[in-house]
Amino acid sequence: MTEDINVSLSNHLIRDDEQEDLCFAFYKASTGNQRITALINEVIFPEIDDRNIHGNVSFNPDYFDKATSYALKNEYGIVFIHSHPFPGWQRMSTDDIEAETMLAPRVKAITGLPVVGMTIGSDGTWSARFWEKTASKTYDIKWCETVRVVGNGLNIHYNENLKPKPKFGQEFSRTISSWGPSKQESISRMKVGIVGMGSVGSIIAEALLRTGIENLVFIDFDTIERKNLDRLLAASEKDIGKFKVDFQKNRLFDVNLRKGLDIEALPYSITEKTGLEAALDCDLLFSCVDMPLPRFTLDGIAYSNFIPVIDGGIDTNPNSDLSNIEQARWKAHTVGPQRICMQCLGQYTPSDVSLEQSGELDNPYYIKGLPKDHFVNRGENVFGFSLSLAGMEIQQFLSMVLQPKGIYYGPKEMDFNFGNIDFDFENSCEKDCHIKAQLGQGDSFNKILLFDHPNAEKSRNKIQEPTMPKVKKANPKTSSGKDSIIKKAIRKLKNLFDDSKGTFPF
Ligand SMILES: [Zn+2]
Ligand SMILES: [Zn+2]
Structure with missing residues (x-):
């Protein structure tokens, strides 16, 4: 509630x-x-x-x-x-x-x-x-197992019979001495998902493990490439070709910090059934994706299912003669009931979502014609900035679950050039917001968030069968009746955005 x-x-x-x-x-x-x-x-x-x-x-x-x-x-x-x-x-x-x-x-x-x-x-x-x-x-x-109360804070009431208090050894003595045993017992029993296991996601995974979270879900269909090595926590040359989610999962198990550690590593997109349903099992999600469609999906999940989503983004570019960085900013915010949504914050636009959905972004000729400041061309980032953004996102998380003195954060943005953190942002949606309108709608809205993801399928097909985790077979309705489901989803999305200020030109 x-x-x-x-x-x-x-x-x-x-x-x-x-x-x-x-x-x-x-x-x-x-x-x-x-x-x-x-x-x-x-x-x-x-x-x-x-x-x-x-x-x-x-x-x-x-x-x-x-x-x-x-x-x-x-x-x-x-x-x-x-x-x-x-x-x-x-x-x-x-x-x-x-x-x-x-x-x-x-x-x-x-x-x-x-x-x-x-x-x-x-x-x-x-x-x-x-x-x-x-x-x-x-x-x-x-x-x-739990009753969750979601808004500016996240308070979880646990059924001790089904979710007993975990025990902690010496390895958590310093963490527990910071906020006490009852907060630790509450935090450790949460199930937290990370969508996008790139530079920011991998640092957040590390931080959540060392904060004592035992139930983690990693969702990302990408494999490690050479170009990721300057940003992917702990990855080395020999890891090229592995799923990012598998690599991080195995690495965190090697730390051997918690006996009850459970990590689901899913090489799927959040817009696919397996990815979406795994996200709906979580108490809180981190959005570490940089494309509009998964952002829209996560925005929808937050409101329609009362699952807070902590999202972040980095915007940086070099100056025109490539002699230095021109500007860099990164922003972290928590979206969900009683908070501003990503769309009202300007983290994506409906027209970008429909552009991604159209498949045009897989067309190199189309991409070539886009302006330099278009979101698809904004790929620049460095590890140091990711580190700072991941830190800000973890602070959003800790602030939400601990709420020291009843204080909570709104969105925060770091300006690298000046070294300032700006926190003077709206924290509630516009009156006619279409995302907020989906508050508490659950499955009836989740259905329209499902899409096929050819790139995710391609990525999975590259990898040998044995490394794939066992997942529930997709609903025959979605695999055999693909077209009708997608068409239905598009129709619903269209209705949803018809009179919004953005457009979904389906
Ligand atoms: Zn009674
Ligand atoms: Zn909104």
């Missing part, structure tokens, strides 16, 4: 008189490869007559009817939420189980989606469960 929804729910449910209270909320599903998330979109608070507050709170049938008809109208799933006067992740009382057992078949029959039960403790800690139909007339509790 977003921070805004968390605040309004907490205000209603955690009562001064210490009585329990309840309400219904509405969700859309976000389906990753291994994780299903219920994204809370809206809440319908009870009127006075809608529930009885007497020790164990209960609701009146009219309130349930109101909730189900609203859910039906808007294609929502239903969340039943109540409070307990105790702190921490809450288990269920016999009454709770009885109430939700009664709701499960009715909600499933009406909405087609499992009811989600949630409980908030007196300290604001959330717990949640899905009620899954396992046989005819049988519904079982499937406890959630």
Whole structure:
């Protein structure tokens, strides 16, 4: 849920008189490869007559009817939420189980989606469960691993049974002495994805490992080339030809810092099903890509799935006689609910996205005709700048999860010539922003983010089969019915951007 929804729910449910209270909320599903998330979109608070507050709170049938008809109208799933006067992740009382057992078949029959039960403790800690139909007339509790609250900060509430606190040895004593054990336990259990394993991505991977993150996902279809050796952390001549994701994964395992380390290395584009679904399993993503289409995809993921994305970009060029650098700037920002999106920040334009989508950028004659300052011609960068940008992105990450003294960052930009960091940026979207409009839409928007990626396929075909990780077979619908899915996606994208200031000339 977003921070805004968390605040309004907490205000209603955690009562001064210490009585329990309840309400219904509405969700859309976000389906990753291994994780299903219920994204809370809206809440319908009870009127006075809608529930009885007497020790164990209960609701009146009219309130349930109101909730189900609203859910039906808007294609929502239903969340039943109540409070307990105790702190921490809450288990269920016999009454709770009885109430939700009664709701499960009715909600499933009406909405087609499992009811989600949630409980908030007196300290604001959330717990949640899905009620899954396992046989005819049988519904079982499937406890959630986490409840995530996303906005200016990222607060994750962990189910200690499914995600127990990790233990740390001497190798983390100095990190833990900086921010204490409970922050470390929280950070280490996150699942973080890095999209783009080039110069910036490889430094971020290193930093996340040494910050104690145990679950990492690397997404990049590129292989290491000779021209990468001046910027790719730890790569040497003998690594040329390897997938960047495999190389970094193996290298980080060699450090042997955490026994529970789990890294998924995926040689895919974020616009392909395997890449997108793996990203939807993450709690937070780093965008280390430099093309408009993956940026647009990541921007969409952030808002439609409540997954914050930390993005950065470097813009540098030499002077006209190549006697020195003319200017260099790099910028780091976090996008997602309650923050400005990449499009409003000017990190890509819809017309650049459609240009990349058209395939013209693979045509050398087309590229030749583009102006020098076109984004495809802006490839200059050096390791020292990447290092600084990766540092700024890691600071965005730490600021978001630690929020020292309740402070959070907006976008920040480094001006190399003057050595200044500018932080005077807007941090909210324009009113008619099309990305923000996808907030909490989950799978219905994710579908239109899927595209075939011929260059990624080409890159994978170069590499021998045995080094490829085992991944779930693509949905037959996407492989056999390629055209129709792409056409559908394009149609939807077109509708999305039709009246925007940019154009998608499909
Ligand atoms: Zn209860
Ligand atoms: Zn926006």
